[in-house]
Amino acid sequence: MSTDIELKRLRHFVLLAEECNFTRAAERASLSQTAFSRSILTLEERLAVRIFDRGTRSVHLTAAGQQLVVKARQLLEQARDLARDVEGIANAESGELSFGASLMAVDGVLNGLLPELMRLSPRLTVNVEVNHWRQLQQRLEQERIEFFVSYPGFLTDNNDFAVTPLPAIPSSIFCRPGHPLLVAGTQPSPQDLPNFRWAAVQLRDAAAKRMQALFGMPANAPLPLALTSNNLSLLREATLSSDLLLFTWSSWLQADVTNGVIVDLGQRLRPALPPKAMELDFAIVQLQGRTASPAAQRMIDLIKGAATQKIIN
Incomplete structure (x- = not known):
């Protein structure tokens, strides 16, 4: 028995089982009766079993054919499901997308983008892992995520x-x-x-060196960090209830600054810090040479557009 069975022959098998007549089944298949009969014969040869008993006026399934037509219908339904899934994945409308993001990326860009992605891809399942860039790098190397958005580190x-x-x-x-x-x-x-203790999300080495230079500290002097955490609420509450200085990206505290709940000390320093001195690097990281899925590419395009728009605004 050959396992090389074309789906079109299974469709012909099901049509003939439904019609019990070569002429009517051939018409439904848009084939000549000769071509249709040849297709059924070829299928029987490849299955190495007779699936129809032919009479002078009608055709009937054999006992083997009655069992196999059930399987044929199941395979054809699975093929239709596969075709729908392929179309959905190709159009970024369905399937599954897994990517990573740092806290900064979530607050700075992603919060407003996921609803838009859901609108564009209504049947897509999205898994977002929020973590430090080093952990996200490991997840990317393990191919658990397609990309991540964060500080790029030394990558x-x-x-x-x-x-x-x-x-x-x-x-x-x-x-x-x-x-x-x-x-x-x-x-x-x-x-x-x-002269005061600091709080921050986990600082990278490059940021620490930049701060030492900005604030006139010796190159080998440790930063006066009292608290590091990935919990933004914890950092905020600790800052409001003590003399800690909080080093962080600005957007997530903008409402507090506007309402006078917290003070943007960086705006009051004199002499003022150099322009862009406190900016944080930000990037999309993927494995080299890998083709992003259509859903991942859609999300990447949304992130690029949103990040650029925030700078323009």
């Missing part, structure tokens, strides 16, 4: 990864109202900041 120099830079994200230093640096009649300077 820009690694040929195993394709890194697409995005516009940098503004950051600043924040403190509570009534902080000692805000005492009336005083003007806080960058060199005052190392």
